[in-house]
Amino acid sequence: MSPRTRGRSSTRGYAVTRWGRAFVDVVEGARDGDADLRRITQARRYFRDHHAEAVRIVGGTVTASVRGSQLDPFDVTLTMRPVDPATVIALLRSRDAIGDLMALTRGDQPAALGALILPTESADIAADCTCPDSSTRCIHVLCVAYEVAAQIDRDATTLLTVMGTDTAELLASASDHATDVTSSVEPGEPAQRDEVPAVDFYGTNAVLPPLPSPPRLNPIMELDPAALRKALRASGIAPADIGEAVDLLDELYERLRDREEPNR
Structure with missing residues (x-):
């Protein structure tokens, strides 16, 4: 160990x-x-x-x-x-x-x-x-x-x-x-679903929604945990060291990403 x-x-x-x-x-x-x-x-x-x-x-x-x-x-x-x-x-x-x-x-x-x-x-x-x-x-x-x-x-x-x-x-x-x-519906009338105002995105006065803010992706965490552990074990890493190995891979990826995106 x-x-x-x-x-x-x-x-x-x-x-x-x-x-x-x-x-x-x-x-x-x-x-x-x-x-x-x-x-x-x-x-x-x-x-x-x-x-x-x-x-x-x-x-x-x-x-x-x-x-x-x-x-x-x-x-x-x-x-x-x-x-x-x-x-x-x-x-x-x-x-x-x-x-x-x-x-x-x-x-x-x-x-x-x-x-x-x-x-x-x-x-x-x-x-x-x-x-x-x-x-x-x-x-x-x-x-x-x-x-x-x-x-x-x-x-x-x-x-x-x-x-x-x-x-x-x-x-x-x-x-x-x-x-x-339900309480706002007149007796005998079916309850209606909430209505969301429609926006004509292709009209003359088009109102566009704000751009989404996608989360930062981390491919290490997207991997199948069981498959990742199996691959690390196959490379000779001891079971007790697998958690630290995953952290090191994650840190390496962050360094590579920071190098590619210096202004992030």
Whole structure:
């Protein structure tokens, strides 16, 4: 066993699902050279070695203690810009995607719902840490973000709690909306679906929708985890070192991408 992995109980992973990866991408944000890459690499080691303790997710706030280089652990708080359940439901209905709520209860990570509740920019997540590092995303903040992503991977509904709501609240809002629509219909008339104003995209005064903001792609995380582990084992990497090998591949890809996109 490698000296760097001795004592680890198991190989840990995070951001192996689309929602988990999207959350991590926003927390990491735009990387500023080697300094940020070093923080990320160290934070991954902290995550694998269980440095984050007492992780608590309640109503749009994540708190945790992270053991660092000093005797006392550092306290980390992540505060999200909460989503509005009524707005989420209205937008799901307008996109004919209200079924995403049931898909979520089955353990899926539906695309339309994810686009509405996932954070999309660094300003959506305020971070605070008691460590002396003055950077926006220190090692301890990143470590806690990876813990959150791992929980989202295991249970998609965790993302709702992270963003200040839950499944019950969304279902209740959907029920209230349906009741309001039904009560507004005259007796004897069938209830009508919500109507979305049509936009003539090809008219003289065409109104175009805003361009989408596609998430950053990470081909390493898109690979089949089982196949990737099998390939790494075939190359001679010990089972206990597979998690670290995946992190190194991910870091190599980031360096290559940063070289291709110097102005990102």
